[in-house]
Structure formats: structure tokens, C-alpha cells
Amino acid sequence: MPKIAVIVPAYNEEVSLPAVVKDILQLAATEKRDITVVVVNDCSTDGTARVMNSLDCIQLHLPVNLGIGGAVQTGFIYALEQGFDFAVQMDGDGQHPASALPLLLKEQQDKGWDVVIGSRFIKKEGFQSSAMRRVGINYFRKLNKLLLGIDLSDSTSGLRLLNRKALALAAVYYPDEYPEPESIVYFARNKLRIGEVAVTMEQRQGGISSIGRMDSIYYMIKVSLAILFTFIRTQNKSKT
Numbered sequence: 001m002p003k004i005a006v007i008v009p010a011y012n013e014e015v016s017l018p019a020v021v022k023d024i025l026q027l028a029a030t031e032k033r034d035i036t037v038v039v040v041n042d043c044s045t046d047g048t049a050r051v052m053n054s055l056d057c058i059q060l061h062l063p064v065n066l067g068i069g070g071a072v073q074t075g076f077i078y079a080l081e082q083g084f085d086f087a088v089q090m091d092g093d094g095q096h097p098a099s100a101l102p103l104l105l106k107e108q109q110d111k112g113w114d115v116v117i118g119s120r121f122i123k124k125e126g127f128q129s130s131a132m133r134r135v136g137i138n139y140f141r142k143l144n145k146l147l148l149g150i151d152l153s154d155s156t157s158g159l160r161l162l163n164r165k166a167l168a169l170a171a172v173y174y175p176d177e178y179p180e181p182e183s184i185v186y187f188a189r190n191k192l193r194i195g196e197v198a199v200t201m202e203q204r205q206g207g208i209s210s211i212g213r214m215d216s217i218y219y220m221i222k223v224s225l226a227i228l229f230t231f232i233r234t235q236n237k238s239k240t
Contacts, residue, residue, distance in 0.1 A: 001034050002085035006101070007075030008039045008057075009068055013092035014047040020090070021055045023098040031102060038078055039092070042071040068158075069179035076162065076170040088161045096159040100199040104161040107197040114166045114192035115184075117152060118159035122198035136220050140181045143224065147231050148188045152196055155181045159199060166192055175226060178219055182226045189234035 006024050010017055021037050028035035037057040041048050043065040052059050060074055072089055079087035088104060090096045096118065104116045121137075140155045158180055162170060169190055175182040187194055 002105075003083065004033060004035045004101075004105070005075070005079035005082070005084040005087045006035060006037050007072060007079065007087055007089050008037060008092045009042060009071035009075065009089075010039055010044060010048050010052075010092040011042040011065070011068075011071070012044045012046045012048060014044070014051045016094040017048060017051055017092050018055060020092055020094055020098075021057050024090070024101070025056060027098040027101060033101075035101070036084070038075050040071040040075045042066060042068075067177050069174055069176035072179065073170060073174035076167050076174065080164065080167040080171050084164075084167075086161055086163055087167055089158055091158050095201050095203065097200065097202065100159060100197075103197050103199060104159075107195060108161055108163065111195055112193065113195040114163050115187050115194045116161040117154060117157050117184075117194065117196045118199035118201075119152070119154035119157060119196040120199060120201045121153040122196060123200070139220060140223070140227075143227060144181065144184055144188075147227070148185065150188060150194060152184065152194065154196065155184050159201075175230075178223050178226075181223050182230055185227050185230045186234065189231065 008020060017039065021039065024035060024037050038060060039052055039055070039057045040060045041052060041062060043062050049061060060078060062071065062074065066074070076087055086105070088101060100118050104118060107113065108116050137154065137156050141151065141153060144155055145151050166187060169187065169192070173186065175186070184194060
């Protein structure tokens with residue numbers, strides 16, 4: 001039976017975090033899977049740390065706020081060092097249903113992918129994000145297709161599974177501020193196999209999005225530059 005670490009980055013998620021962890025553990029018991037929940041507290045300023053003490057999870061507390069990328073990478077490094085076979089990144093705000101875990105695992109087993117992304121846009125069911133966000137998501141879809149030749153409908157999704165090969169790469173480097181689109185370029189240029197599976201997502205159950213409306217243009221410019229830099233930086237690797 002594979003050992004699975006579910007990495008939950010948490011910044012001010014005291015409201016939604018208990019239900020997220022509870023749902024994951026209930027699924028683990030129902031499906032009889034070896035799942036460990038690893039919550040990474042990214043120096044929250046609310047009661048997240050206090051709430052974590054009452055939850056059945058591994059607690060990793062960062063002394064300073066590293067942002068989503070640093071928090072997720074911390075969890076990936078832990079999963080790699082502790083010998084987990086897979087790590088699944090799942091948001092702490094309740095958007096990602098625990099029921100998606102078996103879908104990610106089955107797709108990995110059937111297709112042999114190194115990275116499996118949960119996409120809300122394949123079946124277009126559930127919460128589809130805001131119109132502004134969808135414009136950005138479609139833009140990154142086209143950019144990654146142009147650069148990599150792979151078509152991923154939801155490259156900004158924070159619901160994804162990594163095997164040990166992908167974990168080894170993520171432990172060495174993982175983008176910091178807005179990691180999801182750039183990490184796809186990093187993984188693809190290191191010859192990892194990436195695929196998607198349809199999932200139904202919910203609206204966030206608590207907390208505040210890290211990308212406000214006024215930040216959207218900054219986000220697209222910054223991530224575009226990061227993607228291009230990563231693409232150029234890994235050019236020699238992709239040819240070997």
C-alpha cells in the first residue's frame with residue numbers, strides 16, 4: 001500500500017482547516033489508504049496554530065511567512081525525507097474536496113504520470129472561479145502550450161499529486177510566490193510526465209485569496225516572466 005502525504009499549506013485558515021483535515025482522514029478510513037495529513041502553518045496571524053493542536057495531523061510551523069510556494073515546498077521536502085510514495089497538495093480553504101484524492105491516484109496508476117493536476121475545467125462542474133481569474137488561467141494555458149507543447153486546462157490549480165521523482169525535483173527548487181504555472185514548466189523541462197483529471201471544486205470556506213482583484217495584472221506579468229526565465233534556464237537540461 002503506497003504511503004501518501006497530503007500537504008495542506010495554511011495561512012490564516014482557522015475557520016476551514018478542521019473540516020479539511022477531517023474530510024481527508026474520513027476518506028482515508030473509508031478507502032483504507034495510508035494517508036498522513038501534513039499541515040504547514042505559514043506563520044499565520046490568526047488561530048490556525050491553536051486549531052492545529054486539536055487536529056490529527058503532522059504540524060510544521062514556519063517561523064516566518066514564506067508564501068504559498070515556500071510552505072508547499074516545506075511539505076514536499078518533509079514527504080520526501082520521510083519516505084512517502086506520493087504527496088498531494090491540497091488547499092486549506094476547503095476548495096479541494098477529499099473525494100478528489102482517489103481520482104488523482106487512479107490516474108497516476110493508470111497513466112504513469114509523475115504529476116497529476118486536478119482540473120475544474122474538464123467537465124466544468126462546481127465552482128469555476130471568477131471571470132477575471134478564468135482569463136488569466138486561459139492565458140497561462142496558451143502560454144504553456146506554446147512553450148511546452150502540452151495542453152493543461154487548469155495550470156493554476158493547487159490540487160496536484162507528485163510521485164517521488166517529482167518530489168525530488170520540488171525539494172531542490174519550487175517557485176515561491178505563485179508556484180503553480182511556473183512549476184509546470186520546471187517539471188516539464190525536467191522531462192516529467194504531467195496530466196490532468198477532472199475534479200469538482202467548491203468555493204473557499206474561509207480565509208482570503210492571496211490574489212486580490214488589483215493584484216491580477218501584477219500576478220500575470222510576474223508569473224509570465226518567471227515562466228520564461230524557467231524555460232530559458234532549463235533549456236540545456238531539456239536537450240540532454
